[in-house]
Structure formats: C-alpha cells, structure tokens
Amino acid sequence: MTTHRAGSVVFANVKKQFGTFTAIHDLTLDIEPGTLVTLLGPSGCGKTTTLRMLAGLEHPSSGRILIGGKDVTMLPANERDVSMVFQSYALFPHMSVLENVAYGLESSKMRKNEARERAEEGLKQVGLAGYGQRLPAELSGGQQQRVAVARALVLEPQVLLLDEPLSNLDARLRRRVRTEIRELQQRLGFTAVYVTHDQEEALAVSDRIIVMQDGVVAQQGSPRELYEAPASSFIADFIGEANVVPCEVLRSDGGQAIIRVGRLEHSVPGRSARPGPAKLAVRPNAITLEAAEAGAFPGSIRHAAYLGDHVEYEVETEAGTLFVVDPAVDRNLAPATNVSIGFHHRGIAIINN
Known part of the structure; x- marks a missing residue:
C-alpha cells in the first residue's frame, strides 16, 4: 500500500435538506492531506450526514464537495476514490479473511493473483499476517475491525472514512484499537475522516476535531485547543466534562x-x-x-x-x-x-x- 495519494477534502457552503428539515447549514471545511480529522457531536448534530455526503451516499442540496481538488459533488460513491469502514464492519461471513480483503480489488477487475498479493500485504499492514484463511467468526471484535480497515486501505483511496468504527467493541478493546488505527494512519500517511460521539476517542486519535451542533460547526481545532480553550458552554461540557x-x-x-x-x-x-x-x-x-x-x-x-x-x-x-x-x-x-x-x-x- 502506498501513501502518496492522500487527498485533501473541501466542503464549500454545503447545505443538506431532507424535505423541510435542514440537517446541514452552509458547511465550509478544509481537511489537509495526510491528517486524521474527527467529526464529533451528539446524536442528530449532522456528523453522519456530512460523512455520507463525502462518501457519495447522500448528495448536497447546495454547495460543492472536492476531494483532491476534484469536484465530486454529484459523482456516485464508486467514482469518488474514497473507502469507508462501517460501524458494523460489513464483512462477508462465508468468505475467508483474505477473500474479504481482496473482494474490492477483484471487483475492480484486478487479476486474482495480484488481488490476493495486495490483500496479504494489507493484512500484514494491520498486524494480521497469517490470518487470511480464517473466517470472520473466528476472529475477535478487534481483529474483525482491522480486517475492515485493511479491506478499505488496499484500495488505496485518497480518503478513508470511518463511521463510529469502535462502537461495537468493549471499553478496553476500544482503547487498544483506536491506538492501532491512529498509529496506522500516521505510519501510512493517509487522510482519514472519523465520525464519533465519544469525546475521549476523538481526543485520542485526532489531528483536528470538528465539533458539530445542530448542523453547524460549533468549534474546530486541535484536541488541546478545544479542551483548554472552549468557545462556548456547549463545547466546554462536551469536550471533557466541565x-x-x-x-x-x-x-x-x-x-x-x-x-x-x-x-x-x-x-x-x-x-x-x-x-x-x-x-x-x-x-x-x-x-x-x-x-x-x-x-x-x-x-x-x-x-x-x-x-x-x-x-x-x-x-x-x-x-x-x-x-x-x-x-x-x-x-x-x-x-x-x-x-x-x-x-x-x-x-x-x-x-x-
């Protein structure tokens, strides 16, 4: 897996309406290549809608979205050069770990031998070398999470999207896996947009945190900036108790x-x-x-x-x-x-x- 294709992300005056309800109000964001940025906020704040628009699973009502400088606002998901790690992992239970990781490569018409080699390398990158012949059910929750990350990364996307990736793990395992994800991101240098409602998780993994409230950005900055200089009572109480x-x-x-x-x-x-x-x-x-x-x-x-x-x-x-x-x-x-x-x-x- 290479690291040079890390892409930037730009939201320019993006608005998203569902009928008469406005989920996202005039969102403008810039995410630099090679950084891990977390969208953080309570349920219903708009963070998942923002991620889904970036993934191409929803389209903005107005505004523009650019990935790596390319306008992708109305492109379908499969033409956006992003990969997504879902909350549920979405692994195929009847396929081996290696087959799961190679699936996206084979679907893109890559030769089977080359896809398997790339998948083996992907498993090695996430610390699962030698696990390729196992079924997902034979792995722990943390190992399944790493398989899902490997499957996304072997496609060498410009941006990796992670939607509440640790919510199915117990507290101790969440701490370990979030450290693994952060170390992997720093080592490989890919751009990651990470969604969570857990402020401790956001503080632990992020270069920058974007806190959302009612469809707008309440504050953004480094974990230290948000913790030590909250701009409002909402931020003070949400980023660590206050x-x-x-x-x-x-x-x-x-x-x-x-x-x-x-x-x-x-x-x-x-x-x-x-x-x-x-x-x-x-x-x-x-x-x-x-x-x-x-x-x-x-x-x-x-x-x-x-x-x-x-x-x-x-x-x-x-x-x-x-x-x-x-x-x-x-x-x-x-x-x-x-x-x-x-x-x-x-x-x-x-x-x-």
Whole structure:
C-alpha cells in the first residue's frame, strides 16, 4: 500500500435538506492531506450526514464537495476514490479473511493473483499476517475491525472514512484499537475522516476535531485547543466534562485575566476576555478542596464516591453544584463537610457565551 495519494477534502457552503428539515447549514471545511480529522457531536448534530455526503451516499442540496481538488459533488460513491469502514464492519461471513480483503480489488477487475498479493500485504499492514484463511467468526471484535480497515486501505483511496468504527467493541478493546488505527494512519500517511460521539476517542486519535451542533460547526481545532480553550458552554461540557459557573472579569492584561467567583479572585488565560460578567469553564480536576477558611470561596460536600485512584465529590456552592475529581484518596471528606474551594492554573477557561 502506498501513501502518496492522500487527498485533501473541501466542503464549500454545503447545505443538506431532507424535505423541510435542514440537517446541514452552509458547511465550509478544509481537511489537509495526510491528517486524521474527527467529526464529533451528539446524536442528530449532522456528523453522519456530512460523512455520507463525502462518501457519495447522500448528495448536497447546495454547495460543492472536492476531494483532491476534484469536484465530486454529484459523482456516485464508486467514482469518488474514497473507502469507508462501517460501524458494523460489513464483512462477508462465508468468505475467508483474505477473500474479504481482496473482494474490492477483484471487483475492480484486478487479476486474482495480484488481488490476493495486495490483500496479504494489507493484512500484514494491520498486524494480521497469517490470518487470511480464517473466517470472520473466528476472529475477535478487534481483529474483525482491522480486517475492515485493511479491506478499505488496499484500495488505496485518497480518503478513508470511518463511521463510529469502535462502537461495537468493549471499553478496553476500544482503547487498544483506536491506538492501532491512529498509529496506522500516521505510519501510512493517509487522510482519514472519523465520525464519533465519544469525546475521549476523538481526543485520542485526532489531528483536528470538528465539533458539530445542530448542523453547524460549533468549534474546530486541535484536541488541546478545544479542551483548554472552549468557545462556548456547549463545547466546554462536551469536550471533557466541565463545571460552567458565572464569574466576573475584573481586568485583562498580557494574555491573563483576573476573574472573581464568589469572593475568590484568580488569574486565568484570557487573551480576548472583556471586563464584565462572563462564564468560567472549570474541569473537575482543576478544583482544589481545602479546609474551610473565612473569606474564601466556600462550599459544602454533598456527595463523595471513592473510585480507587481518585475521589469524586459533588460540592454545593453559591455558584451551584460543582463536580470535583480529587486525587487525594488518603483523605475522606464526608458529606456536610465545609470546604474552601480553589482553582489550579490549568483546566480553566473563560467563555463569553
């Protein structure tokens, strides 16, 4: 399998309607060759419709889609130079693993011997050399997933599309297979568009994440950018859990802002923060709990749950209930314990909407 055919993807003012319902509103995206970009969002946000339009399984109501600089807006799926890995894997149960991987090549009129050689190489690339004669039912879920990836990659598409590819695997296997997919993408350098509703999965595999909400792009950026600088309450809560509390921006200088929450003043990154009322996104592990002190930001433990390597707390405050993840497992703050709340310098961000 070669790597030089990685293609770019462009959505230019794409709109998709189903009757009177608008699923995608004026979508404009650029995906660079050789990157793995994830479409992330809750059910019904438009991510799967976007992927299906890229695959040629749906056509836009207006706008243009380009792959590798070529306008493919109205081309059928088999003329788009993309391959898709489905949620269900869609392996033929009566065919061997090798026959499954070679199927698309043989369907394109490639000689059988050459198709089998390419399929063997494809299995080797995904770590399944020697598994060619087995049936899909004889493989684990993770191995079946890799067969589906190999079958797509041997066609050497400009873009590989992955639709919720790990949703049928258990949690531990999902972690392993997502690592394998990411390592394979980086090693071979293909362009991948990956759809998931799982934010942890998106953070783990992506060069760039495009978060969708109600058919529009809510925010896009690197995993770190979205996690550390969410643009809205929706992003803050969707990309990792966050407490969103009201605050007041007192002043902003040199990329830092001084904010007040209750009676607590704190410095946070805030290059574009404007003085006045705002909201603060605070990650659960960015909150500190200490013995109650007069004049600080007070709270009271409502619920505590010991989870081995950390303790989860719900803390009642004047700004609402905060969810806290505390690594200090050697102490036990019982319900009704009064505490003083502080913030770390990482894991907090000002959001202005």
